[in-house]
Amino acid sequence: MAFQAQVDRGGCHTAILVRDIPATVAFYRDVVGLAVERMRGEPSNPSAVWLTGLQLVRADDRDISGNGVFEHTGLCVRNLDEIVARLRAHGARFDQDVTHMGGTLRACFVRDNEGNRFELYEHGA
Secondary structure, three states: OOOOOOEOHHHOEEEEEEOOHHHHHHHHHHHHOOOEEEEEOOOOOOOEEEEOOEEEEEOOOOOOOOOOOEEEEEEEEOOHHHHHHHHHHOOOEEEEEEEEEEOOEEEEEEEOOOOOEEEEEEEOO
16 A cells, blocks of 8 residues: 555644734634734734634745645645655655644645645644
């Protein structure tokens, strides 16, 4: 059998860059009906907000011409170290090596063969 990533579907998301994060949170929360799961930064103007299946990242004055508003796709996995070893063996480009993000959460950011950014993360025990 071929190698298979053990994806934890409960944490998968797509991240987009936004200029007005409070207004965008209100749209996805109040109009679309997505629940706010957590925030990073000041509650009045957070740097990132995770809603069900979606992450909003405050862009401020960032140049987004390179990839538009798409920031990354996130995949929550249960075998992060195995996947990272395979990516390294295949010469993948890492934007961020595996880093402890607080608590038991570890994550890394990688580019696919087309240059799209994706995050792999794992909640430890």
